[in-house]
Amino acid sequence: MKRALIATLCIALMTMICACDPLNPSKIGSTTIFVDKEGKVTETVVEDFSMPQYSQDELNTQIAEEMAAYNATAGEDTVTLEYFTVENSIVKTQMTFRTAADYAAFNNVPFFNGTIADALAAGYTLDVILKNPANEDETIGIHEILTMQDKNVFIIESATRLRTESKILYVSDDTVIIDDYEVDAFENADATVIIY
Numbered sequence: 001m002k003r004a005l006i007a008t009l010c011i012a013l014m015t016m017i018c019a020c021d022p023l024n025p026s027k028i029g030s031t032t033i034f035v036d037k038e039g040k041v042t043e044t045v046v047e048d049f050s051m052p053q054y055s056q057d058e059l060n061t062q063i064a065e066e067m068a069a070y071n072a073t074a075g076e077d078t079v080t081l082e083y084f085t086v087e088n089s090i091v092k093t094q095m096t097f098r099t100a101a102d103y104a105a106f107n108n109v110p111f112f113n114g115t116i117a118d119a120l121a122a123g124y125t126l127d128v129i130l131k132n133p134a135n136e137d138e139t140i141g142i143h144e145i146l147t148m149q150d151k152n153v154f155i156i157e158s159a160t161r162l163r164t165e166s167k168i169l170y171v172s173d174d175t176v177i178i179d180d181y182e183v184d185a186f187e188n189a190d191a192t193v194i195i196y
Contacts, residue, residue: 025092028044028092030046031044032044035154040099044083045093059091060084067079067081067095070105079096079097081094107158111156112154112156116145116150116195119155125142126142126145126193133177161183163181163182164194165181169196171195172193175188
């Protein structure tokens with residue numbers, strides 16, 4: 001009886017952990033990029049597969065070949081495929097990248113993750129208007145940003161959802177706030193900047 005109760009509690013706990021896991025692909029409904037505290041990037045891509053140009057096997061093979069080619073020069077397991085499925089005409093893939101630089105190089109898009117000081121040293125001006133997710137009437141500009149050089153920032157030009165492991169402090173003005181850790185940047189025509 002006691003063992004059955006413990007087993008039931010363990011199953012319930014695991015279910016809760018899976019449901020709350022921001023990386024659980026079954027819980028992600030639109031393309032989302034997640035950056036963890038170590039700087040590792042996880043991208044879950046969700047796309048319509050109702051009129052595919054190629055088969056599921058061809059798509060899987062293409063992804064594997066692109067990863068193998070990148071890893072051959074960048075190092076083993078720099079990019080890994082964590083999840084791939086096609087269900088109800090929706091293809092969902094989840095890939096991890098060792099760093100933001102690997103994500104940028106693999107996808108051929110501008111992408112930065114690091115401190116504000118590092119971003120400035122890399123040539124980003126950060127002359128933008130950002131809003132406070134907790135109070136969208138509060139905004140900051142370059143003068144306030146320059147006083148926050150030890151804070152983390154990530155910058156991307158892709159239309160996607162963006163999630164951080166730490167609470168978002170400021171974000172581009174034309175994004176939609178999902179919660180304290182996630183924003184929707186699908187309608188953002190410019191680069192999205194998040195300070196966290």
